[in-house]
Amino acid sequence: MVDIRDKQGRQWQITIGSSEATCDGQNISNEHTFEIDARPNRMWVDGQLAHVIKVGDDWWVHLDGSIHVVSIDEQGAGGSGEDDGMTAPMPGKILEILCNIGDHVESGQTLIVMEAMKMEHRIAANDPGVVVEIHHQVGEQVDAGATLIDIEDSEESN
């Protein structure tokens, strides 16, 4: 069985050779036919040519004129719920940090200014809360997905 997560966050469990699969726990039918030829990175899906390649845990697929990427979920890995950290959307350099630990921030408030590809990007808070940790300093280079700031839910406001 292969566990797959797509861009929309849906979890798929698919067993090739079986006629059933699940999407987000719902049973769905698997009526697709696959043909493999002698070339790497391509296959026929329901009679259509697909190009496929795996990079890391991601399968990139070109099918019917569009490009998709889905991830293989390794058993046991992932599945952790949404954390409240703010992550870097792309690799780049921290230009400015506009908040301090203990600050109460509003959703949409700019907390960090990053530079990537010679452009400035503003990173804003997704949700209101209190800044509990700042993981990087001005001038540091960060990778995409690096946690920048931890925000804790403020006491339930009414």
Place this chain on the structure above:
Amino acid sequence: MGGPDWMKGAPHPISKILVANRGEIACRIFRSCAELGLGSVAIYSEADRGSLHQQTADESVFLPGDNLAETYLNIEAILSAAEETGADAIHPGYGFLSERSSFANAVKEAGLVWIGPSAYAIDEMGDKISARRAMVTAGVPVIPGEELPLEKPDEMVDELVRAATRVGYPLLLKASAGGGGKGMRVVREPRNLQREYAAASREAVTSFGDGTVYVERLLEKSRHIEVQVLSDTLGNAVHLFERECSIQRRHQKVVEESPSPVLNEATRQRMGEAAVNAAKAVDYEGAGTVEFLLAEDGDFHFLEMNTRLQVEHPITECISGVDLVVEQIRVAAGLPLPFAQADLSIRGHAIEVRIYAEDPANSFLPAIGPLAMFRPPTGPGIRLDTGVREGDEASIDFDPMLAKLIVHAPEREAAIRRMKRACEDFVLLGVTTNLGFLCDIMSHPAYHAGETTTDFIDVNWPEGWDSQSSDVVPFVAAAAEHYGLSRKAMAVESDGGRGSPFNPFLTLRRSFP
């Protein structure tokens, strides 16, 4: 020495060109060099070792250093590379040093041929404020704005606020030395003015070494139309019609086409003449571009003149049949233009899209990753200008533009259909790109209707763009995973991508390599 036969008798003969640039534009110039019988020299930094541009040139010179100032912006190192290799001319491409008059002068002082306009023309047009003044003198209409050299934000805050109030909101803050969307900020409300000014000024300092910014009224629903001009050193100047470059994101162009779907013949004529006059006003030499904003009412305003070859020059080449790089080289050698305005006409319709490594579903933020598969479309009327190939990486070191895809067809609808097909056929896997978004632009009724205003993306995708989800792809991936359908190099990086050792597919590959 002295160059190929066709160069005989030229006042400044050229035999070998060093391209002070990288990526697709360097490759594009090297190809023309090869066709013209000229030698070519690449320069490259550590990040570009083994890159396509390094390998396309006849010779290449390594520039040590880990930042642009030490490599692609290092005038001294570039001139010694030319000396070392015996290059007798330098082509700057676009970006980098292409619009630095100090570089143009240094090249000439070193006794080399500079393939570009004079330092005077670069300075006059390169500074947006002096360019504006020159156009006012030449009688070309300009956008309402304030020519305030706002050098020191702390002292200039009051001045800035007053200027902004006079110009009116929404307004645009522009780096005087800027271009390519850098150092440019839209301000819709007064409360954002100072913050955006600080950002624009800082970007301007980082990118251009000059933090001067000016305030201009933002003309919405306008079109960005530019006219290609070409002048020789003997006083002849022509225009090669317009390019419509309205579809932009973050003030960077995404789709360009020629001719414009809205320009009528009379306006085309007037714009072309205005562009030629602008070029003549600064004794322009070589290829240049005069940008205009075309308002809804049909009035056009001078925006700026780009004193270099433009990224989107191929569409002009398609519809005019003129190879702009070849003409640049001929003009630099002192040869006359081989045609007059009356010899030029528009043939068919051309569209260019810029393929960026970026995520259009996530505010067009740059993306990085390997070009694990890179299979461009082919067929009649399709051209791809790129500096990458399969196996290269999209990295954060440079601009995220991976390639320019250009199509040419007899008329606009056919060109749009061709571009849509070409975007769909492009197999580009391993890094997120805007290809899906480009396909959607080509399918959009507003694009077909020619409603290509500068706010096209905001108007048609107000909530942002998202890719179509697929209920088949997870099965494809599962099957690919199950059969271990990945290629050697990539599979090595990934755990469990090889499939079982008994996989018949792998065995098959081993038997029939």
